[in-house]
Amino acid sequence: MTTTLTVLVENTVPGKADGLMGEHGLSVFLERPDRRILFDTGAGAALLHNASLLGKDLRSVDAVVLSHGHKDHTGGLAAALGAIGKPVPVYAHPEIFADRFGKRADGTLRYAGCPFKREALEGMGATFHLSPAFREIAPGVHVTGEVPRRSAYETGDANLFVPRGDQLEPDPFQDDLSMVVEGRGGLTLILGCCHSGLINTLDHVRERMPGKPIHTVIGGTHLGFAPEEQLRQTIATLRARQVQRLGLSHCTGLPAGARLAAEFGDAVAFCNVGYSLALD
């Protein structure tokens, strides 16, 4: 049973993609004969426009997965629910609606969390299935739930915060999850921003799905905001784990993406708007 993944929202539009819209955010559409799943929704402006141009009918969506609460992944949810037009399950972690902030280069703070209230989204047809657990949401499609932090070097982005009382603390990103799709060629891992760390996430999937190699990883790695040591160790560990295909996008950024492309050659693709991948 072939599964097709199509990037509906991403930061960059390739040169030949007439009329598509780039936006800082991510959304990936999973299509299988029996199932359509929308993984993240972008920031809000690009989703319906790009889905329409790419010929993806969001009325067919059976389920929505939210990788984490950041608004560049949840900001298109209201528009998506309107387009889906029927009650739809939304899978995410219980902390998805937490307030969160990012620090700009000039030191000022910007709100970075989900721009919608849960009740408003429920009024638009969302039925939230919130859990920290690793779980199967459709035959052969899983979400990782909360990812244990094991690697010492995946220290992440120091400019992202959550409020605790009247203080700001580093965002622990308990809500960060990824989606796993089973195929004959192995597992495909679809990342939102992977704030949990790519290697922590790979290790969690390996532990929960033993004996099933992770063949492909696509999505945002957040390596563009990670310290050099994290990038170096991640490259070494990816090589040791023999991941066959890396589809880089979103918060990977150009410098980290270029490093990975130099290291892994033809195994790397840049998954911009309209990128499509068929998994057997």
Ligand SMILES: [Fe+2]
């Ligand atoms: Fe992001």
Ligand SMILES: [Fe+2]
């Ligand atoms: Fe994020």
